[in-house]
Amino acid sequence: MNISAVPKAGELLVCSSGQGAGFFDQAVVLLLDNDESGAIGVALNKPSTTPVSNVLPAWADQLNPPPVLFAGGPVTPNGAICLAKVLDRSEEPPGWRPVVGDVGLLHLDTPVEIVNGAYSDVRVFAGYAGWEPGQLEGELKRGVWFLSTLHEEDIFGTSTEGLWRRVLRRQGGEAALLSAFTEDPSRN
Template identity: 30%
Template sequence: MKPGTLLLSQPFLGDPNFERSVILLCRHSPAEGAFGLVLTQPTSLTLGDVIDLPLGTATPAAALPLYSGGPVQPDTLHYVHRQAGLPGATDLGQGVYWGGDFDILLAGLTNGDVAPDTARLFIGYSGWSAGQLEQEIERGSWIKQPASAGKVFTLESDAFWRTILREKGGRYRALSNYPLDPRLN
């Protein structure tokens, strides 16, 4: 499984950390495990709430929303973006990049050289030990889909999961309408 893959949770996954989640896989190694960021869980925090910005909170960067990337190390900051030339960034394919020199990205966001809608910031991440993600996929917990910048940076969090399943068609379209709690149906 290659980085840049989207992992969509099955509607019956049963883990509140990943209910109707779409995770962008950033790193995967059969020997070391996997690292991903949940794209569908906005928080009430902004970048200005968690770091001191050079020009204070009066910049577009200060208002950037933070997402919960997952339950692991919620005191860490991670980011994906569309800045192909950012030093140290990992190319996830389809115009999506992970990490890189945060000071340069922040400067671009602060001075307006980088549009705020071309970056997504996360606190925490989703992690799997060696072989764990493969087992979860075999059990049917996750549906794989290639990522694209158009989806990663433009789809609204509450519609992301459903939109991708509908686009896959077939049985996935039916899953997109699965109720949160089928007992209430």
């Protein structure tokens, strides 16, 4: 996938700060949409300790491990967004809208009985990251984010620990150097 000058759905935003960026410290955000209304995405590497079964019990058996809510971002943290990879793209299941390839948004009001067996991967996020029109592009120009290509395991992999470093390393150059960042500045 070519990285565009204007970020688009399906690309990754990788925070250039390993420290001091609040929620976005070492965040890897999947961009879900970017248009004249602004941009939205979800952080892929911020699992919480809250089991999805506590909040959406009917969905617990559909999830990839770990079966917890992921903190998608600071906007509307009490709302949920679900990403799902459809098994058969020739038949779009009800309640699903594609984002990139076989991965899309799945409406959580869709009856689980209909969803069962239609997806190979499912993950639920609490909240999302949002940008006003032009804000994300400005942050990219200031170096707040690296724009990166998506690998499927970035979304649904079982280990989110170290995702920030892995994505930076595969970028090469300055981003790869940043992946060696340590929490203790004296070790840098």
